[in-house]
Amino acid sequence: MNPRVTPCAVPPGTLISAYVEGAQFVDSQRTFTREAERTALSHLLHLMAATPGWIDALMTTRNRVVKLLGLKDLGRLGHIDLNREESTYQVHDRLGIFTLLANTPNEVLVADKDKHLDVYVSLSRSDVQADGTREIVVATVVHTHNRLGRLYMLPVAPVHRYIAPLMLARIPG
Structure with a gap:
């Protein structure tokens, strides 16, 4: 893994x-960036x-398989319009x-919430530090609701623990 990205606790507050309380899965990773002005949403x-394309390919495979089990097709993680103005994003x-x-x-x-599990993901940034950097933390919390949700997390948890730091390493240092 990238030495710039390290596991950490979910930031209090x-x-x-x-x-976090009662969650069946919690993962939190951090890095530091000099991009002090970029918002958490950005x-x-x-x-x-x-x-990366291979991650979206995994999502496509995931969508095909879980549809047979009654889970919803989530689409692709990378389906984001960077031309959309950040200020136009609204809750929901x-x-x-x-x-x-x-x-x-x-x-x-x-x-992302459904009858089997609820997945929460946060990207937070700290105040600017004396050296001009900010700590960036990506935290994921999952609450499973039934056996299918717990079964789903068996392969997903280790894959997530690999992909989350890989993605976070893409933030410029």
Whole structure:
């Protein structure tokens, strides 16, 4: 893995921290960037738009397989329009495979919810540090609701723990 990206605790006081209790899966990774002016939403949109093709191919395969099990087709992670003005995003808008739940300059919270599981993803940024950098944290929290949700997470959890740091490493240092 990239040495710039390291596991960390879900930052206290973030919007996603309210969803950690009782979760069946929690993953949180951090890196640092000198892009101090970029908002949390801008970071997330650029990360999703830069999704490697092989990850979107995995999503396509996932969508075909889980449809047989009664889960919904999420589409592609990288299906993001970078020409859309950031200020036009509103709560409940779609961002790739997720729905926007909250958006502040320092944190964006998205989710995908269904009868089997709820997935929450947050990208948060810290205040600018003395060296001009900001800490960027991507945290994922999953609550499963039934056996199918738990079964789904068996292969997804290790793949997520590989892909999340890989994606976060794409944020310029």
